[in-house]
């Protein structure tokens with residue numbers, strides 16, 4: 318079953334001051350099956366951020382439609398969209414997006430507190446995730462007390478705390494060293510396999526991308542190519558590099 322349908326999405330940014338009109342997305346069609354792990358790659362300026370902004374409802378397409386779990390998110394009111402996002406989608410960002418004034422435990426709990434869950438249930442769910450990611454010892458520390466890799470584990474735990482069926486990750490390893498990158502990608506891959514969350518990840522990094530099942534390459538706002546993994550990560554990594562050398566990557 319398809320959980321995300323990106324149907325002929327066009328996004329034109331209007332001319333503003335010195336900037337000319339820009340066709341950021343030029344008729345994008347991508348279907349994503351429930352449980353898939355899809356990477357979006359493409360050169361700088363190809364439209365990746367614009368696409369993620371459309372998918373998360375931050376911005377609206379000029380034309381076309383985005384359907385997530387059989388609901389068109391373009392027509393939703395602001396309040397309905399906020400609730401839909403909270404119930405169904407987890408977000409992981411390059412710069413972690415943690416609140417510095419809250420402890421790590423509190424950062425993970427935010428979505429549950431917004432949902433007015435009772436404090437015991439909040440405590441148990443947060444503890445379960447912190448143990449799973451081996452960060453329970455850090456529960457009462459603040460983001461500025463821990464490493465980038467640990468911050469990203471907190472951000473992944475926060476993205477998962479509501480059991481979302483879809484996870485959007487925007488360059489989740491962009492600020493991490495290679496060891497933390499491996500660590501976080503293994504975690505995201507396990508979430509995809511074991512909890513069966515559907516993951517859509519924008520990345521420049523061929524190593525991070527090699528954990529995906531499928532990569533969609535975009536360029537100039539259009540889908541240029543798609544490749545699927547045979548299951549062997551090293552082979553997939555080599556194919557990603559090949560495609561990047563043809564269509565241009567970073």
Ligand SMILES: Nc1ncnc2c1ncn2[C@@H]1O[C@H](COP(=O)(O)OP(=O)(O)OP(=O)(O)O)[C@@H](O)[C@H]1O
Nearest residue numbers: 330336339340341360361362363364365366367368
């Ligand atoms: N707010 C905006 N106003 C006008 N043009 C924009 C705006 N945001 C993006 N663009 C233009 O739309 C195109 C796609 O940009 P986008 O940021 O989606 O690319 P990207 O693939 O995410 O790039 P990068 O990898 O560098 O982050 C580019 O030509 C960009 O200049």
